[in-house]
Amino acid sequence: MSPLRGAGPVGGSDDGSDDGNDDGSDDEAGGYDVAWLDLRADADDRARSDALLADLGNALRPGVTAADPPGDHVLDLGCGTGAMARWCLDRFGPRATDTVVTLVDPDGRLLEVARSRLAAAPGRVLTTVAAGCDDLARLLADPPEGRRVDAVVASALLDVVPAASVVHLARAVAGAGVPLLAALTVTGTVRLDPQHPWDEVAAAAVARTARRDGAAGPGAAGLLVDAATAQGCRAVARSTPWHLDPARDGALVAAWWEGYAAAARHGARTPEERTALDVWAADHRSALERGALVVQVGHDDVLVLPGHAARSRLSAFLSTSVPDVDRNADVGGTADA
Numbered sequence: 001m002s003p004l005r006g007a008g009p010v011g012g013s014d015d016g017s018d019d020g021n022d023d024g025s026d027d028e029a030g031g032y033d034v035a036w037l038d039l040r041a042d043a044d045d046r047a048r049s050d051a052l053l054a055d056l057g058n059a060l061r062p063g064v065t066a067a068d069p070p071g072d073h074v075l076d077l078g079c080g081t082g083a084m085a086r087w088c089l090d091r092f093g094p095r096a097t098d099t100v101v102t103l104v105d106p107d108g109r110l111l112e113v114a115r116s117r118l119a120a121a122p123g124r125v126l127t128t129v130a131a132g133c134d135d136l137a138r139l140l141a142d143p144p145e146g147r148r149v150d151a152v153v154a155s156a157l158l159d160v161v162p163a164a165s166v167v168h169l170a171r172a173v174a175g176a177g178v179p180l181l182a183a184l185t186v187t188g189t190v191r192l193d194p195q196h197p198w199d200e201v202a203a204a205a206v207a208r209t210a211r212r213d214g215a216a217g218p219g220a221a222g223l224l225v226d227a228a229t230a231q232g233c234r235a236v237a238r239s240t241p242w243h244l245d246p247a248r249d250g251a252l253v254a255a256w257w258e259g260y261a262a263a264a265r266h267g268a269r270t271p272e273e274r275t276a277l278d279v280w281a282a283d284h285r286s287a288l289e290r291g292a293l294v295v296q297v298g299h300d301d302v303l304v305l306p307g308h309a310a311r312s313r314l315s316a317f318l319s320t321s322v323p324d325v326d327r328n329a330d331v332g333g334t335a336d337a
């Protein structure tokens with residue numbers, strides 16, 4: 001595994017030749033460390049698009065039929081510690097109490113953490129499922145406890161799974177007619193202040209590292225938009241960057257930086273480039289140690305509305321006021337982050 005995992009860091013080897021994750025953010029099995037997911041949770045909560053979540057709410061079922069239990073069934077895919085489900089429930093208002101959540105992640109250890117944490121949230125955990133993206137079509141066709149899934153949500157997931165899995169997600173939700181809100185997909189755009197002449201070279205090296213890992217990497221949100229649109233869905237994207245301030249987010253900046261610098265080194269094309277990136281890293285690290293490194297990390301949130309979900313449930317304002325694809329690519333200029 002390369003030293004880059006999703007929106008966050010894991011340490012890499014200094015020589016760029018192994019796949020070590022030595023900053024403690026992964027456990028032995030290669031899973032995500034709870035401490036890392038907790039460290040980023042506040043920045044994630046600030047960044048995700050409330051506007052797209054509201055649009056998702058407008059696309060959910062308006063009421064219940066005799067055959068349906070009350071409330072929505074939300075499936076959190078790649079749930080980790082359940083931060084995305086909790087974020088949704090916190091914003092669902094009164095409807096949250098009737099909402100049930102299915103937690104899905106390949107990592108059974110994280111599923112247990114998520115289940116226990118959501119016990120205190122409004123809403124109820126219906127079940128946990130040890131599964132991944134490629135199981136989504138099956139889960140939607142044969143849903144937990146036979147209860148139709150009303151929405152799939154995910155956060156910080158698309159860029160860490162293979163591109164084929166992103167396409168599978170689009171096909172699965174399109175086939176089942178279920179909306180999908182995929183938040184916080186890394187875009188690869190990073191702004192460091194103070195700037196450095198090697199920042200762009202470093203960003204390209206980080207992107208190479210992500211691709212070497214077999215992950216969809218930067219571009220995964222665009223891939224979802226394209227794949228969903230090809231399936232006849234509406235897809236709306238919003239720029240949702242982290243805005244990290246050293247005074248408020250010092251620990252997160254430091255942890256993120258170590259992983260980012262390691263990923264850049266790992267992605268160097270030549271020994272000379274690696275040496276130059278070492279200088280680049282040392283310069284930024286000295287700003288970091290002075291508490292002076294301000295960071296923006298680009299993410300996109302994408303809402304996918306399958307054709308018949310859009311027709312049956314989409315509110316009039318959404319169909320008239322939001323373009324099919326509205327990408328605010330400037331991570332510094334997001335309107336709703």
Ligand SMILES: C[S@@+](CC[C@H](N)C(=O)[O-])C[C@H]1O[C@@H](n2cnc3c(N)ncnc32)[C@H](O)[C@@H]1O
Pocket residue numbers: 005006007031032037044077078079080081082083084104105106107110131132133134154155156157160161165
């Ligand atoms: C960066 S963490 C994000 C966790 C959580 N969604 C959050 O926002 O805090 C990525 C999560 O995706 C899970 N994951 C890894 N590969 C996956 C796959 N192929 N399908 C679904 N989830 C996967 C990991 O176990 C981890 O919980």
